[in-house]
Amino acid sequence: MTKKKLLLILCGLSLPLQSMFAARLEVCPSCSYQTIHSALENASDGDQIIIKSGLYREGNIQVTKSVHLLGEGWPVLDGEGQTEILTITARHVLIEGLEIRNVGNSYIEDRAGIRLRNTRFCTIRNNRLVNTFFGIYLEHSADCVISGNEVLGEALEENSSGNAIHCWYCQRLTIRDNQVYRHRDGIYFEFVDNSQIFGNTSKDNLRYGLHFMFSNDDYYYENRFIQNGAGVAVMFSKCIDMDHNIFASNWGRASYGLLLKELTDTDIRNNSFRENTIGIYVEGCSRIDYHHNEFKQNGWALKMSGGCLDNHLQENNFIGNSFDLSTLASAGTENTFDNNYWSEYSGYDLDHNGEGDIPYLPMKLFNQIVQQTPEALILLRSLFIDLLNFSEKVSPVFTPENIRDLHPKMNPYTLNIRS
Amino acid sequence: MLKIFRFYFFDLIRSRWTVLYALFYLLLTSALLLLSPNLSKVIISLMNIVLFLVPLIASMLGIMYFYSSRDFIELLLAQPLRRSTIFFGQYLSIVGSLGLSLLLGIGIPFLLYGILSSAEIWNYLVLLGTGLMLTFIFSGIAFWIALKHENRIKGFGLMILCWLFFAVIYDGLFLLGLSWFNDYPLEKFALGASLFNPIDLSRILILLKLDIAALMGFTGAVFSKFLGSGLGMLISMASLLLWVGFPIWRIRAISLKKDF
Amino acid sequence: MKLLTLLPFTFFLLLTACSTEPRPIEYGNEACFSCKMTIVDPQHAAELVSDKGKVFVFDAIECMVEHYKKVPDQSFAHILVNDFHNPGAFLNATQASYLISPQLPSPMGANLQAFSNLDSATEMQSAKGGQVLNWASLLEK
Numbered sequence: 001m002t003k004k005k006l007l008l009i010l011c012g013l014s015l016p017l018q019s020m021f022a023a024r025l026e027v028c029p030s031c032s033y034q035t036i037h038s039a040l041e042n043a044s045d046g047d048q049i050i051i052k053s054g055l056y057r058e059g060n061i062q063v064t065k066s067v068h069l070l071g072e073g074w075p076v077l078d079g080e081g082q083t084e085i086l087t088i089t090a091r092h093v094l095i096e097g098l099e100i101r102n103v104g105n106s107y108i109e110d111r112a113g114i115r116l117r118n119t120r121f122c123t124i125r126n127n128r129l130v131n132t133f134f135g136i137y138l139e140h141s142a143d144c145v146i147s148g149n150e151v152l153g154e155a156l157e158e159n160s161s162g163n164a165i166h167c168w169y170c171q172r173l174t175i176r177d178n179q180v181y182r183h184r185d186g187i188y189f190e191f192v193d194n195s196q197i198f199g200n201t202s203k204d205n206l207r208y209g210l211h212f213m214f215s216n217d218d219y220y221y222e223n224r225f226i227q228n229g230a231g232v233a234v235m236f237s238k239c240i241d242m243d244h245n246i247f248a249s250n251w252g253r254a255s256y257g258l259l260l261k262e263l264t265d266t267d268i269r270n271n272s273f274r275e276n277t278i279g280i281y282v283e284g285c286s287r288i289d290y291h292h293n294e295f296k297q298n299g300w301a302l303k304m305s306g307g308c309l310d311n312h313l314q315e316n317n318f319i320g321n322s323f324d325l326s327t328l329a330s331a332g333t334e335n336t337f338d339n340n341y342w343s344e345y346s347g348y349d350l351d352h353n354g355e356g357d358i359p360y361l362p363m364k365l366f367n368q369i370v371q372q373t374p375e376a377l378i379l380l381r382s383l384f385i386d387l388l389n390f391s392e393k394v395s396p397v398f399t400p401e402n403i404r405d406l407h408p409k410m411n412p413y414t415l416n417i418r419s
Numbered sequence: 420m421l422k423i424f425r426f427y428f429f430d431l432i433r434s435r436w437t438v439l440y441a442l443f444y445l446l447l448t449s450a451l452l453l454l455s456p457n458l459s460k461v462i463i464s465l466m467n468i469v470l471f472l473v474p475l476i477a478s479m480l481g482i483m484y485f486y487s488s489r490d491f492i493e494l495l496l497a498q499p500l501r502r503s504t505i506f507f508g509q510y511l512s513i514v515g516s517l518g519l520s521l522l523l524g525i526g527i528p529f530l531l532y533g534i535l536s537s538a539e540i541w542n543y544l545v546l547l548g549t550g551l552m553l554t555f556i557f558s559g560i561a562f563w564i565a566l567k568h569e570n571r572i573k574g575f576g577l578m579i580l581c582w583l584f585f586a587v588i589y590d591g592l593f594l595l596g597l598s599w600f601n602d603y604p605l606e607k608f609a610l611g612a613s614l615f616n617p618i619d620l621s622r623i624l625i626l627l628k629l630d631i632a633a634l635m636g637f638t639g640a641v642f643s644k645f646l647g648s649g650l651g652m653l654i655s656m657a658s659l660l661l662w663v664g665f666p667i668w669r670i671r672a673i674s675l676k677k678d679f
Numbered sequence: 680m681k682l683l684t685l686l687p688f689t690f691f692l693l694l695t696a697c698s699t700e701p702r703p704i705e706y707g708n709e710a711c712f713s714c715k716m717t718i719v720d721p722q723h724a725a726e727l728v729s730d731k732g733k734v735f736v737f738d739a740i741e742c743m744v745e746h747y748k749k750v751p752d753q754s755f756a757h758i759l760v761n762d763f764h765n766p767g768a769f770l771n772a773t774q775a776s777y778l779i780s781p782q783l784p785s786p787m788g789a790n791l792q793a794f795s796n797l798d799s800a801t802e803m804q805s806a807k808g809g810q811v812l813n814w815a816s817l818l819e820k
């Protein structure tokens with residue numbers, strides 16, 4: 001037996017030993033500790049604090065030791081609208097099974113239900129946070145896992161609402177299987193790198209379901225973004241890969257499924273964009289591949305504004321959108337649209353190779369007019385506009401020739417997309 | 420007057436044109452309802468057709484009918500009847516028969532579909548209401564033109580031009596105006612300009628009721644705020660009613676003076 | 680007769696063309712003219728009204744300043760920012776005082792807030808730290 005193996009076995013043995021030595025401190029009205037504060041004072045690193053069901057009104061609780069705070073039977077920690085509730089500054093803290101309620105709104109401070117500050121290796125899982133202004137707030141932290149939490153806000157008005165999961169200057173986070181409802185942003189990343197977000201549902205948030213600012217090398221997949229002000233916004237970031245997400249029903253006058261601004265080097269695949277006012281809005285983005293996505297019944301499937309370079313749309317399905325594309329005339333030389341299926345396409349396929357024999361021009365004249373004069377949208381679906389679009393379709397005069405799909409598919413792709 | 424209305428009305432109902440018109444709507448609406456499960460989408464498609472066809476048919480049938488029944492009018496004029504009675508009877512009968520065709524053509528399929536218990540009922544009623552209004556307006560204009568111009572070619576030409584103006588040319592000028600004054604705030608201008616065209620106003624009234632209104636951006640928001648308010652409702656209704664009333668007023672004035 | 684019918688139309692045109700008043704922002708329903716983000720934060724939102732009356736809305740003061748600098752030839756009837764202490768009340772941006780403090784995040788990452796007077800800006804500065812500016816020095820940044 002080598003030394004290395006021996007060491008491993010010893011380590012393995014020591015794990016249960018450690019938990020045997022770890023004390024179990026119980027908190028309840030009839031337990032040895034009546035308050036979480038007193039239990040924390042008497043705990044040492046590695047201890048478990050079991051909080052039995054009940055209502056705990058203890059104001060702000062600072063967790064400065066590496067302990068596990070475990071709720072049994074959903075104990076309620078109530079901030080009574082006055083303070084932040086849990087503030088964690090120690091490493092290796094686990095918070096599980098707590099219900100955290102009523103953090104007061106504030107214009108000056110970003111109070112949170114659970115705050116992690118300057119810490120690492122913490123886990124926040126299976127908690128319920130209700131009406132907590134900011135739900136879970138991570139700052140200057142790394143290697144933390146936030147999973148299975150329900151964060152329910154009561155943000156009805158835009159002012160005075162916080163984000164459900166807010167991460168600021170963090171590294172290597174895992175955010176998974178959370179439900180975040182009714183906040184300003186569901187999940188917010190600012191200066192957060194090398195992190196993963198998956199399996200979350202973000203719904204009814206006022207602004208964005210998920211929001212990246214100045215964050216790089218993150219990966220989000222298999223999330224659902226439904227009925228938010230806008231589904232996801234990715235801004236001033238690099239390498240944010242996204243796949244198998246659902247962006248649905250983000251419908252309103254200033255709504256998007258996905259908003260990309262100043263993003264580079266990203267792969268967007270197998271996502272579904274359904275019934276959004278604008279499926280994807282792109283501005284100032286370069287080197288982005290969009291493939292195997294589904295755009296169904298959006299107002300605009302894709303809107304591309306200035307400063308876009310090397311955006312490539314290939315093998316996507318565009319089905320039943322009011323408009324497939326709106327972009328600047330110059331966009332065609334710097335970006336490509338190829339091999340997509342467009343339900344609007346009315347060409348033919350004489351050689352039966354599955355590809356239309358004439359190119360598809362996804363940009364309608366009306367969209368070009370609207371770019372110049374947004375107010376012209378009021379003429380939407382008028383006979384004049386229909387005639388205009390039709391005559392352009394028959395013989396394009398104003399429509400930029402270079403924005404076109406040379407190989408439009410006759411039949412939609414079968415895509416691997418979550419339902 | 421009732422007698423004259425009844426005579427013309429049943430004459431029209433029996434005529435091939437009105438029956439065809441009703442049948443067309445019946446078939447179209449049923450087909451749309453069968454093909455698309457989404458009521459809101461059906462209403463949008465129908466809207467496109469109604470806003471196109473209703474003014475056109477009302478204009479054409481109105482003017483054709485007046486010219487073809489001229490002999491009979493002259494006969495009636497020899498009778499001890501008030502002139503306004505004769506002309507209103509005729510106007511109401513054509514409006515009534517066209518309106519009924521529209522009502523039955525669009526109404527029956529939706530009733531069978533169960534529109535009454537659907538959330539889209541109000542949107543549907545707006546569609547129906549504006550359709551009827553447009554029938555009133557364009558039949559009225561047709562009558563007015565026909566009364567004014569004895570020359571049939573001229574009458575037809577004017578009517579077609581009139582329809583073309585409201586259906587197409589107006590929006591073209593509207594668009595030109597918008598891009599011309601791009602530097603200015605245009606929401607209110609757009610709002611006002613659409614009040615002057617019954618077809619545009621109808622289209623916007625319907626669109627704003629549907630989800631698709633979100634596509635119209637901030638201008639759409641200004642519109643829905645205005646038209647959603649009591650005053651806006653009043654003004655838009657007043658505008659449509661003025662459009663109904665104006666040709667009637669002209670018909671009356673001309674019919675009293677005209678020498679047959 | 681024909682001219683008479685045109686009269687209300689022209690009258691109405693004149694009526695609508697000449698207002699340069701600011702209008703309230705519809706929070707949650709409007710997108711920033713510059714960055715396209717939905718405007719939700721009344722503490723930081725800003726507005727420009729051109730001399731011809733066209734209104735531009737922004738989600739943050741930094742977005743407004745960015746656009747303002749982009750169009751040096753355009754003159755504006757109103758340059759407006761929100762008061763940090765009294766969100767919803769517009770201030771004349773050229774008269775306001777500004778604070779850039781890393782402790783006070785703003786929507787587009789400039790940590791920039793506006794105050795109605797220098798005193799409240801310096802007061803907030805002593806609490807949160809940062810740098811106090813006026814309109815002229817803000818434009819230079």
